[in-house]
Amino acid sequence: MRPRLAIALAGLAGALGVILSAMGAHVPGGASLGTAGTFLLIHAAAFLALGAMAGQGLVAGAPGLAVPLGWVLGLALFCGDLAARVFLGTRLFPGAAPAGGVILILAWAGLSLAALRPRR
Numbered sequence: 001m002r003p004r005l006a007i008a009l010a011g012l013a014g015a016l017g018v019i020l021s022a023m024g025a026h027v028p029g030g031a032s033l034g035t036a037g038t039f040l041l042i043h044a045a046a047f048l049a050l051g052a053m054a055g056q057g058l059v060a061g062a063p064g065l066a067v068p069l070g071w072v073l074g075l076a077l078f079c080g081d082l083a084a085r086v087f088l089g090t091r092l093f094p095g096a097a098p099a100g101g102v103i104l105i106l107a108w109a110g111l112s113l114a115a116l117r118p119r120r
Helices: 002-026 031-055 059-087 096-116
Strands: none
Touching: 002 031, 002 059, 031 059, 031 096, 059 096
8 A cells, every 4th residue: 555545535535534433423323424434433543543654655555455445335335324323314235334344453463473474
């Protein structure tokens, strides 16, 4: 992952996290938005750290690329489903939030594998 892309994703996740967290405090049924905002804010910091690690060559290759892709897909499904429930009154699709959660877990596990992979 390119460090600049990781920083851009951090900014996007951070901005969306603040927006959803704030809306969660003001919108009826906003607890789900607060949860989605928290997930986004945590992953914003993680994207920043990933950018720093990528800049140092600590996480590289296919496992290193799978981590941010997993985070993006997992966040889109998990947070998107929670937001859709509040804003649209319906889910993205059945099982979207759990699928996103599983993808996030696998991406975090992938980070461990990528960090333990021998460097060339």
